[in-house]
Amino acid sequence: MNNTVGIGIIGAGFMGMLHARALSQLADVRVLAASDPALKKAPQLPGHPDPIHLYSDHRELLENPNIQAVVIATPEDSHRQAVKDAAAAGKHILLEKPIATTLEDADAIIEAADKHKVKLMMAHLLRYDVRYAQIKAAVEEGVIGKPLVCYARRNAVVQEARRLGGRVEVEEYISVHDIDQIFWYFNDKAVKVSAEIAEGPVMKELGVHDFIWITIRFEHGGLAVVETGWGLSESIVKWQRPSSWGGFGDVCLELIGEKGSLYLDYRPMTLSAVDEEGWKFPDTLHWPEMHGEVVGDVLDEDRYFVGVVKGEREIISTARDGRNALEVVLAAQRSYREDKPIRL
Numbered sequence: 588m589n590n591t592v593g594i595g596i597i598g599a600g601f602m603g604m605l606h607a608r609a610l611s612q613l614a615d616v617r618v619l620a621a622s623d624p625a626l627k628k629a630p631q632l633p634g635h636p637d638p639i640h641l642y643s644d645h646r647e648l649l650e651n652p653n654i655q656a657v658v659i660a661t662p663e664d665s666h667r668q669a670v671k672d673a674a675a676a677g678k679h680i681l682l683e684k685p686i687a688t689t690l691e692d693a694d695a696i697i698e699a700a701d702k703h704k705v706k707l708m709m710a711h712l713l714r715y716d717v718r719y720a721q722i723k724a725a726v727e728e729g730v731i732g733k734p735l736v737c738y739a740r741r742n743a744v745v746q747e748a749r750r751l752g753g754r755v756e757v758e759e760y761i762s763v764h765d766i767d768q769i770f771w772y773f774n775d776k777a778v779k780v781s782a783e784i785a786e787g788p789v790m791k792e793l794g795v796h797d798f799i800w801i802t803i804r805f806e807h808g809g810l811a812v813v814e815t816g817w818g819l820s821e822s823i824v825k826w827q828r829p830s831s832w833g834g835f836g837d838v839c840l841e842l843i844g845e846k847g848s849l850y851l852d853y854r855p856m857t858l859s860a861v862d863e864e865g866w867k868f869p870d871t872l873h874w875p876e877m878h879g880e881v882v883g884d885v886l887d888e889d890r891y892f893v894g895v896v897k898g899e900r901e902i903i904s905t906a907r908d909g910r911n912a913l914e915v916v917l918a919a920q921r922s923y924r925e926d927k928p929i930r931l
């Protein structure tokens with residue numbers, strides 16, 4: 588297929604279809620197929636005359652010789668088998684976060700990609716967000732000196748928790764994003780983790796806690812706090828688009844170093860509106876639509892992945908990065924369950 592990269596989507600739910608759309612907008616990509624046992628009808632991508640091929644089993648998709656790379660966007664606890672099969676079939680992989688929900692699965696994923704020599708890029712979306720990437724660049728350039736403390740908040744609206752129906756805890760689903768950023772900035776080993784949770788309406792409705800605050804101590808003295816939740820009332824942050832649960836919520840980050848500080852504030856996502864229902868803050872950063880196309884971080888991430896597949900780019904969000912973030916998530920869970928700090 589000359590210089591065109593053939594892509595298959597494993598798990599064509601919310602995130603899988605978002606990647607399918609974004610990738611299909613790239614000139615050097617063909618999104619050829621998807622596999623998803625829940626889909627009855629082959630998905631149709633905007634701007635493309637024919638539906639893509641639909642397989643009910645990802646192993647059939649992996650037999651397609653025109654597919655060089657796959658996006659794995661199945662539920663959090665099912666990544667291991669899909670990665671093992673894709674790697675054995677020689678396909679490069681963009682794997683949605685979190686890498687897995689156990690360290691055993693994460694290790695098996697790393698081993699499978701190494702063994703079959705396929706490229707595995709973690710879809711740690713924020714590394715492909717220009718503002719977070721600028722913070723990284725500033726740290727690398729020494730603008731703030733040695734990072735000392737970092738605080739990251741990401742509080743989502745309750746629709747986000749409802750969409751997932753309690754299948755995953757908020758730290759597995761959301762905190763991993765910020766934990767990964769913090770590792771990226773500190774470039775150090777986490778040695779101690781402690782966490783506290785708060786339970787409210789989300790716990791009553793869905794059986795998962797509403798908020799978590801995680802503290803991470805790094806080997807060379809760095810300290811980070813990650814505050815995450817999905818208990819913001821939907822009336823506070825609402826964006827009325829019938830097919831969308833967008834309008835993320837309350838997101839910020841500060842990184843203070845020995846010589847300076849960096850501040851990121853995503854409230855409101857640079858665009859706001861008010862009507863009879865109250866304030867609305869649409870997503871203008873992660874995957875907004877413009878002129879009928881998906882733009883923002885997800886498009887930049889997918890473009891980067893295609894560069895990786897073609898050998899034009901180095902992977903900057905590795906499976907080991909995914910494992911590091913997961914290790915902190917699991918330690919945080921032990922910490923709140925056992926009510927004590929956990930040494931790594």
Ligand SMILES: NC(=O)c1ccc[n+]([C@@H]2O[C@H](COP(=O)([O-])OP(=O)(O)OC[C@H]3O[C@@H](n4cnc5c(N)ncnc54)[C@H](O)[C@@H]3O)[C@@H](O)[C@H]2O)c1
Binds near residue numbers: 603645683
């Ligand atoms: N980067 C981000 O910002 C972001 C946002 C949302 C979700 N995610 C991640 O993306 C992944 C998918 O989440 P989602 O929200 O799209 O979930 P989803 O429930 O909308 O979609 C998952 C799909 O996978 C399908 N599936 C299950 N097992 C499968 C298998 N073996 N083969 C093929 N398909 C299978 C399901 O039928 C479902 O349609 C998760 O890891 C999630 O944490 C990332």
